[in-house]
Amino acid sequence: xxxxxxxxDAKLKRVELLGVGLSLPAPISEEEAKLMRDFVNAHFKAHVxxxxxxxxxxxxxxxxGDVTDGFTSDFVNLFFGMLFYPLYQSIGGVPVVDxxxxxxxxxxxxxxxxxxxxxxxxxxxxxxxxxYSLKMPGIWLYKSPFSPYAYVWNNYNxxxxxxxxxxxxxxxxxxxFPSVSYGGTTQFSITQQMTxxxxxxxxxxxxxxxxxxxxxxxxxxxxxxxxxxxxxFDLAALGQSPITWSPAAGMTVTVTIQMxx
Numbered sequence: 001x002x003x004x005x006x007x008x009d010a011k012l013k014r015v016e017l018l019g020v021g022l023s024l025p026a027p028i029s030e031e032e033a034k035l036m037r038d039f040v041n042a043h044f045k046a047h048v049x050x051x052x053x054x055x056x057x058x059x060x061x062x063x064x065g066d067v068t069d070g071f072t073s074d075f076v077n078l079f080f081g082m083l084f085y086p087l088y089q090s091i092g093g094v095p096v097v098d099x100x101x102x103x104x105x106x107x108x109x110x111x112x113x114x115x116x117x118x119x120x121x122x123x124x125x126x127x128x129x130x131x132y133s134l135k136m137p138g139i140w141l142y143k144s145p146f147s148p149y150a151y152v153w154n155n156y157n158x159x160x161x162x163x164x165x166x167x168x169x170x171x172x173x174x175x176x177f178p179s180v181s182y183g184g185t186t187q188f189s190i191t192q193q194m195t196x197x198x199x200x201x202x203x204x205x206x207x208x209x210x211x212x213x214x215x216x217x218x219x220x221x222x223x224x225x226x227x228x229x230x231x232x233f234d235l236a237a238l239g240q241s242p243i244t245w246s247p248a249a250g251m252t253v254t255v256t257i258q259m260x261x
Contacts, residue, residue, distance in 0.1 A: 037150075040076050041069055045258040046231055048207070048238070055248040065238040067231065073150045075230040078213075081106055082117050098226045099140075099210055100132055101153040111222065112215045119211025119230060121190055122168045126223025127212060133161045137227055138168035139192040139253045142206040145234040152208045152229025160202060168192040187258040194251045204243040206234045209255050231255065 046067040054060050074096045081094030085107040088094045093108025106115045121137050128135055144158040171189040190209065196202055209232075212225035235242055245251065 036080055037069070037071075037073075037076055040071050040079060043260045044071055045260075046070050046233075047256045047258075048233060049254045049256075050207075050243075051252045052243060052245065053250040053252070054246070055250075057250065060249075061243065063235065063238060063240050063243075067233045068237065069150075070231050070233045070237075072152055072229050072232055074152075074228055078106070078117065078228065078230075096213075096228060097151065097153050098132075099152055099159075099208075099229050100156050100227075102131075102226070104213075104226055111217075114216045116214040116216050116221060119213060119228060120225070121209070121211050122170055124212040124225065125221065126214075126225060129224035130212075130227060131224075132227055133159060134165065136165060136167070137210045137212045138165065139190065139255060140165075140208045140210055140229075141194065141204050141251075142208065143203055145206045145236055146208075146232045147234050147237065150232075152210070152232050155206070155208075160204065162198040163202070164195045164197045166193045166195075185258055185260050187256055189254055189256040191252065191254040194253070196245050196247055196249050196251075199247055201247065202245045204235070204245050204251075206232065207253060207255075208232045231257070 048063075048065065048067055050061075050063040051059050052061040077094060077096050081088060081096070085094050088107065093105030093110075093112075096104050096106060098104060104112050106112045119137075124137055127137070134140060141160040141163070142155050142158045143160060144155060146152065146155050149155075169191045171191065208229045210227050210229050213228050214221040214223065214225045216222065243251075
């Protein structure tokens with residue numbers, strides 16, 4: 001029987017960059033870093049469903065499966081940084097890399113000294129001023145796979161932007177997130193629709209779930225936010241070939257995340 005992983009098991013005396021690809025000191029061992037990722041994978045699960053439709057809205061392809069080890073190294077850093085941020089001070093703060101490979105240091109002197117740690121995915125304020133090609137967080141489509149990397153920003157140049165992304169929809173609705181007692185599980189879903197309005201046939205190889213991260217200045221959210229990829233998955237990891245997406249065809253992607261408390 002597999003032992004339930006706990007924070008105590010991780011021996012969190014120090015904290016590491018978890019593979020964000022930066023030439024900074026690595027205060028803990030690879031084994032300890034793996035324990036931290038194992039903890040996230042033991043407490044967060046993801047499931048995805050993709051429905052491709054023809055221009056008339058008729059389903060032509062459905063892909064569904066569990067995402068294994070799909071939470072990004074930046075999400076892991078964000079999660080453990082929230083709990084143990086004083087231990088990051090020797091390297092200038094908690095390093096998190098946005099979707100375009102810009103590094104932000106949380107809990108450090110500067111704009112993100114006091115980050116707001118909720119990742120916004122729908123009806124997010126101030127996103128029109130972000131520096132990214134897409135101005136809306138949610139579920140993003142990419143032409144190339146992420147593997148073997150555990151982050152989203154390495155694939156930014158392959159982001160599919162010349163399509164129509166509709167606003168993502170959470171379930172349950174905002175403000176109705178189900179509570180759960182310790183030792184139980186809870187879950188939420190993000191559903192987003194897209195239409196291939198590029199006029200060309202596109203190849204879709206991978207997907208990422210992206211959230212908006214804000215800092216707090218004088219008690220208020222500071223905008224514009226930065227976009228952080230918190231989940232990624234390649235179609236190949238689901239045993240599927242890339243999607244050949246015809247002009248005017250649609251797609252609906254639902255990502256369900258389950259959390260064990």
